[in-house]
């Protein structure tokens with residue numbers, strides 16, 4: 001069990017007294033860490049994860065894999081530097097019980113893994129996990145030959161009756177509510193008897209960089225993957241059956257969690273350096289270089305990392321965020337402080353994230369005096385002078401960091417349950433006050 005750290009105390013969001021000038025070491029990527037854990041668990045030899053993210057979502061993933069019989073040793077790396085986890089893929093077992101918390105990656109990526117276990121695996125989680133869509137994964141696994149007991153809503157809780165192996169083959173799903181359906185099937189695909197061919201039939205598909213991340217990481221452990229981008233059919237991904245290698249992988253910093261720190265440079269007209277920003281990455285947070293530059297900053301990517309500088313002005317933006325939906329709360333917070341209106345589009349699926357993020361951002365920014373309206377697929381934000389007040393987080397880590405961004409510029413903002421940042425960034429309050437030189 002990795003408890004949901006809820007803290008009803010109010011956290012006074014620090015107000016910036018001047019331009020920030022800081023270097024912030026951002027911990028590892030949630031999305032990379034959890035994919036690396038799954039791929040290492042499915043491999044045919046041991047592997048290492050170096051600089052993994054240690055947060056609620058990744059500890060839930062590690063706990064779930066351990067419950068299914070995988071050994072994960074937490075320690076320092078082979079060369080003695082930094083934290084490293086050694087994964088020993090010792091066979092997938094049931095019966096087991098998995099707590100997914102409210103982690104999309106755990107609730108979507110692990111049912112296909114459980115189908116390969118040799119007994120039943122029961123999945124349960126936070127109340128919100130019952131509301132997040134899982135139908136794409138459930139329907140697909142049934143098409144591929146798995147037996148699943150659920151209550152027919154296409155969501156948790158459920159039990160996957162692992163049979164030790166899965167036929168696999170072609171499958172058609174609508175992944176318009178979450179790219180994680182596609183990633184989930186591809187990640188386990190090499191271990192299905194016939195591999196897998198995933199055809200997305202919906203009108204839209206969010207978070208494409210996260211699907212590219214899945215494909216890149218599969219290829220890095222030796223899988224053969226055909227994609228629309230490598231000359232295949234549009235909306236079709238194919239994974240050939242085969243053994244996966246155990247690798248020694250250094251996890252990149254979480255660029256989406258770098259967002260509030262970059263925003264601090266933008267909002268205060270200061271400068272923030274993020275060491276180890278990768279020169280090439282599939283992480284959606286890399287798009288911040290372009291988005292926050294359009295909103296008034298400038299950046300330089302050096303061998304050391306990313307140096308981001310604010311100009312003192314913040315401009316509104318009209319942007320389609322469908323590929324990078326998880327950046328929306330932080331962009332909305334900056335947009336609320338800008339000198340012109342913003343329109344954020346292409347993110348209807350955010351209503352099904354940790355909370356209904358479109359409703360939550362609208363309500364909380366407006367309660368501080370803002371002028372935000374929801375559109376069919378996003379937000380329209382007209383900046384107004386904001387005032388202090390309580391910023392509720394709805395158990396959503398990115399709501400907490402969005403509130404902290406506003407607090408830099410607006411005195412008297414108090415974040416309810418800042419501890420919810422533990423989902424992906426447990427050190428957030430310390431990193432934030434450290435950045436401000438407190």
Ligand SMILES: O=C(O)C1=C[C@@H](OP(=O)(O)O)[C@@H](O)[C@H](O)C1
Pocket residue numbers: 030031032104105177178179180183206207210325326349
């Ligand atoms: O695969 C992943 O690691 C993720 C995919 C995205 O999910 P959706 O496609 O459901 O938005 C993203 O929002 C989430 O934070 C992480």
Ligand SMILES: C=C(OP(=O)(O)O)C(=O)O
Pocket residue numbers: 102103104105326353354398424
């Ligand atoms: C949507 C998110 O998370 P999850 O992996 O739970 O879907 C997120 O981190 O913004």
